[in-house]
Amino acid sequence: MPLDFVFLRMQLDDSFFMKQALLEAEKAFHADEVPVGAVVVVGDRVIARAHNLTERLHDVTAHAEMQAITSAANFLNGKYLVGCTLYVTLEPCVMCAGALTWSQLERVVYGASDSKRGFAQAGLNLHPKTAIRNGVLAEESKNLLDRFFAKKRA
Numbered sequence: 001m002p003l004d005f006v007f008l009r010m011q012l013d014d015s016f017f018m019k020q021a022l023l024e025a026e027k028a029f030h031a032d033e034v035p036v037g038a039v040v041v042v043g044d045r046v047i048a049r050a051h052n053l054t055e056r057l058h059d060v061t062a063h064a065e066m067q068a069i070t071s072a073a074n075f076l077n078g079k080y081l082v083g084c085t086l087y088v089t090l091e092p093c094v095m096c097a098g099a100l101t102w103s104q105l106e107r108v109v110y111g112a113s114d115s116k117r118g119f120a121q122a123g124l125n126l127h128p129k130t131a132i133r134n135g136v137l138a139e140e141s142k143n144l145l146d147r148f149f150a151k152k153r154a
Contacts, residue, residue: 024089
């Protein structure tokens, strides 16, 4: 298979799965949670879906990424997510980056950057074998966050 075709397919797949994460973010939005959504994929199969639950659970660690990691680990019956990709609508924070590093994901794909609390903005790296791609459906992710915070300020 030509490399250009493989790269194009990966881009299309990334958009498809990021749309799944955006559906989770919409659930958070409607539940009055900060609208961040995440899915974990192995092969072409979504094995975990999650969104922020910090308000509902009264737990500052209940970020979408943390919920997705736990759900995927339970599905796989193991603590490592080798061979899995996490799609998340917002750049993971420093706390989530630690969990992502320990989980040993193959890839992390995120939408909008977080200039205040994002791991990349803080100069952190994930596991050395984890590939990172950013900016996938970033505008859609950012728009949902902007709508949420505009509603909060109104």
